[in-house]
Amino acid sequence: MLDFFMGHYAYWFTIILLAIGLYGMLLKKNLVKKTIGLSIFQAGVILFFVSVAMKEGATVPVKAYGLPVTEVSNYMNALPHTLMLTAIVVGVATLGVAFALIINIYNRYGTLNEEELLDKIQ
Secondary structure, three states: OHHHHHHOHHHHHHHHHHHHHHHHHHHOOEHHHHHHHHHHHHHHHHHHHHHHHOOOOOEOOOOOOOOOOOOHHHEOOOHHHHHHHHHHHHHHHHHHHHHHHHHHHHHHHOOOEHHHHHHHHO
16 A cells, blocks of 8 residues: 555645645635745646656657667657646746736735735725
C-alpha cells in the first residue's frame, strides 16, 4: 500500500495543489488571495499533464542510432509538454493582467475585499 502512494507521488501532489488552489479561489474574499489561488490551481493542472505524459525509460522523439524508429515505446510524446509550456506563458501573462486590474481596483475603490467592493459598486 505504501508503494502505491509513493509510486504515485506526483498525482497526490497534484491533488493537493488543486485542492489548495480551489480553496483559495472559492473561499477567500481578498482578490489577491483569489489570484494566488488561481495560480496554484494552474500549477496543479500543469503538473498533472506533465506527469501523465511522462514515460519511464523513454527518450525525446529524435532519431537515435541506438534505438529503432519502429519501436514507438522508446519515444516520448512531446505534445503535452509543449502545450504545458504554452500554458505557463499564457498563465504568466494572465497573472500580470490580473494584478494590474487588482491595482486599478484598489486605487479606485480603496479595498480588495470582495464583499466591500460589491457594496461600493452598487
